[in-house]
Amino acid sequence: MAYTSEFPFVYLTADVVAFSIQDDALCTLVVKRRDAPHRGRWAFPGGFVGETEDVEKAARRELREETGVDARGLRLEQVGVYTAPRRDPRHRTVSVAFLAVLPADVALRAGDDAADAQWSPVDELLEPRRLAFDHGTILSDAVDRLRRDLERSGRATEFLGDEFTVAQLRRVYEVVWNRPLDPGNFQRKVTGVPGLLEDSGYQTAGGRGRPATLYKAGPATEIWPPLSRERDR
Amino acid sequence: MAYTSEFPFVYLTADVVAFSIQDDALCTLVVKRRDAPHRGRWAFPGGFVGETEDVEKAARRELREETGVDARGLRLEQVGVYTAPRRDPRHRTVSVAFLAVLPADVALRAGDDAADAQWSPVDELLEPRRLAFDHGTILSDAVDRLRRDLERSGRATEFLGDEFTVAQLRRVYEVVWNRPLDPGNFQRKVTGVPGLLEDSGYQTAGGRGRPATLYKAGPATEIWPPLSRERDR
DNA sequence: GCAAAAGTGTTAGTAATACACCCATGC
DNA sequence: GCATGGGTGTATTACTAACACTTTTGC
Numbered sequence: 099m100a101y102t103s104e105f106p107f108v109y110l111t112a113d114v115v116a117f118s119i120q121d122d123a124l125c126t127l128v129v130k131r132r133d134a135p136h137r138g139r140w141a142f143p144g145g146f147v148g149e150t151e152d153v154e155k156a157a158r159r160e161l162r163e164e165t166g167v168d169a170r171g172l173r174l175e176q177v178g179v180y181t182a183p184r185r186d187p188r189h190r191t192v193s194v195a196f197l198a199v200l201p202a203d204v205a206l207r208a209g210d211d212a213a214d215a216q217w218s219p220v221d222e223l224l225e226p227r228r229l230a231f232d233h234g235t236i237l238s239d240a241v242d243r244l245r246r247d248l249e250r251s252g253r254a255t256e257f258l259g260d261e262f263t264v265a266q267l268r269r270v271y272e273v274v275w276n277r278p279l280d281p282g283n284f285q286r287k288v289t290g291v292p293g294l295l296e297d298s299g300y301q302t303a304g305g306r307g308r309p310a311t312l313y314k315a316g317p318a319t320e321i322w323p324p325l326s327r328e329r330d331r
Numbered sequence: 332m333a334y335t336s337e338f339p340f341v342y343l344t345a346d347v348v349a350f351s352i353q354d355d356a357l358c359t360l361v362v363k364r365r366d367a368p369h370r371g372r373w374a375f376p377g378g379f380v381g382e383t384e385d386v387e388k389a390a391r392r393e394l395r396e397e398t399g400v401d402a403r404g405l406r407l408e409q410v411g412v413y414t415a416p417r418r419d420p421r422h423r424t425v426s427v428a429f430l431a432v433l434p435a436d437v438a439l440r441a442g443d444d445a446a447d448a449q450w451s452p453v454d455e456l457l458e459p460r461r462l463a464f465d466h467g468t469i470l471s472d473a474v475d476r477l478r479r480d481l482e483r484s485g486r487a488t489e490f491l492g493d494e495f496t497v498a499q500l501r502r503v504y505e506v507v508w509n510r511p512l513d514p515g516n517f518q519r520k521v522t523g524v525p526g527l528l529e530d531s532g533y534q535t536a537g538g539r540g541r542p543a544t545l546y547k548a549g550p551a552t553e554i555w556p557p558l559s560r561e562r563d564r
Numbered sequence: 565g566c567a568a569a570a571g572t573g574t575t576a577g578t579a580a581t582a583c584a585c586c587c588a589t590g591c
Numbered sequence: 592g593c594a595t596g597g598g599t600g601t602a603t604t605a606c607t608a609a610c611a612c613t614t615t616t617g618c
Contacts, residue, residue, distance in 0.1 A: 100336070100337060100338075101335065101336040101337070101339060102334065102335050102336075103333070103334040103335075103336065104334070105333075105334070105342060105379065106334060106379075106381070106382035107336065107340035107342055107343075108340060108341060108342070108343045108425075109338060109340055109341070110340075110341045110414070110423075110425055146338065146339075147341075147414075148339070149339035149416075152414075152415070152416065153414040176411060178409060178411075178412075179411075179412035179425075179427055181343070181380075181385075181386040181427060183382075183383045190343075192341075192412075192425060194412055263597085264598085265596075265597075280580095280581070280582070280583085281596085281597080281598085282582090282584095282597090282598070282599070282600090283581065283582080285597080285598060285599085286598090286599080287579095287580090289598095302597095303589090304590085305589085305590085305595090305596080306589075306590060306594080306595045306596060307588075307589060307590080307594080307596030307597065308588040308589055308595080308596060308597045308598075309588070309596095310597055310598090311597085311598090323578090323579070323580090326579095326580070496570085497570080497571085498569075498570075513607095513608070513610085514569085514570080514571085515570090515571070515572075515573090515609090515610080515611095516607075516608065518570075518571060518572085519571085520607090522571095536616090537616095537617085538568090538569080538617085539567080539569060539617060539618090540569025540570065540616060540617080541568080541569055541570045541614060541615040541616050542569090542570080542615070542616060543570055543571090544570085544571090556605090556606070556607095559606095559607075
């Protein structure tokens with residue numbers, strides 16, 4: 099027994115909701131729980147924060163340990179904190195949830211703490227009781243945040259590799275927002291934001307149709323005016 | 332010594348950033364700290380969350396205990412969680428920050444835990460070292476959130492009483508955004524959002540100029556298209 | 565009447581939308 | 592040639608922004 103306290107305390111954990119697009123579906127990285135509670139169910143990679151460890155750093159560490167994804171240089175964004183008194187039946191545990199975006203081709207490797215790690219479609223995970231603890235709520239909040247982010251930020255490029263076409267970027271938006279976008283208007287919009295996309299000088303080759311310009315993500319982080327996803331609901 | 336743990340733990344606190352407009356300035360409710368650390372400096376009302384207590388409930392309780400503000404029915408919104416290992420020098424403490432909006436005329440009463448409670452202008456509190464702990468960062472985040480909220484939500488009415496004029500509502504926006512708005516365009520915009528404002532049937536009397544219609548907040552919670560504050564920076 | 569504040573009209577510019585159309589490639 | 596997807600042109604509609612103008616009060 100190593101720690102004592104005069105006051106009630108809580109455990110602090112960090113969880114990572116890592117998105118990517120697999121087979122044209124928005125997916126998140128989940129690991130199968132090996133131990134009780136919720137043994138055998140899926141959960142987001144995450145775990146206890148070290149005594150003097152930064153929460154964001156703990157999130158990166160857990161992501162690497164449980165899934166093999168190297169999170170150095172990955173942008174983590176705080177989604178929220180989950181604090182319900184009985185959300186973990188063992189002891190009160192407060193979880194800080196982070197959102198991350200990964201390209202489709204990252205390599206996975208299940209770690210020691212997890213029986214398995216895999217990409218699962220968000221649609222399936224949002225069905226009742228698919229996820230352990232309150233991770234369904236966390237996922238729902240994270241998806242909302244991601245959808246909003248894409249309106250004003252250039253984050254969508256993080257779903258893609260270093261070089262990509264406008265059509266690939268549009269596909270990201272269509273999958274995340276679950277609605278079709280007009281190819282022509284999208285093209286004009288994103289190429290018109292100063293600093294958002296940089297022409298790599300290369301083009302696609304070998305596909306059907308006219309070759310497309312390959313772009314790199316530019317220095318701009320904000321899209322103004324924002325892309326609209328709601329106007330015509 | 333009441334509590335023991337095998338693992339490192341943290342204390343959980345809830346803090347409330349309560350905004351109101353006093354003398355045409357955006358203010359937040361702060362209390363003077365009676366004890367170390369940061370004795371004598373200003374901090375947001377807040378404190379430890381009870382063992383089985385909901386965090387949001389703790390926030391309401393602390394607001395009432397430390398400032399005398401009755402927080403029943405008040406809308407609290409999570410701003411974020413603050414977790415830096417040394418943010419409290421005594422022991423690692425994780426704070427969940429909430430944002431609230433109050434009308435200008437709420438009654439204050441300093442509570443047991445605080446030597447004093449008062450409204451202070453945000454501009455002053457944002458100066459270096461005015462606030463205890465990392466409350467300067469919390470305030471900065473809360474102000475950003477508030478400014479964004481006003482773009483799309485009808486929250487601005489919470490700064491006012493039950494009945495108010497369009498000019499008073501516009502003044503709220505001008506103070507929070509710190510920029511002038513065109514009276515005519517603002518009028519058209521807010522009265523044009525279905526369900527945002529409801530005509531109370533009354534008018535102002537006794538002031539200079541033409542009497543204004545008194546409105547009540549309507550059921551609409553979303554302003555679409557949003558009010559724009561950035562287009563012409 | 566005059567000042568002041570509420571509220572409306574008008575116009576120009578900007579952006580979103582829909583969709584026609586041309587371009588460049590594989591086959 | 593034809594199909595396919597990349598990319599541009601263009602008309603319509605919607606909204607913003609600027610500001611002139613009318614309305615209704617106190618003095």
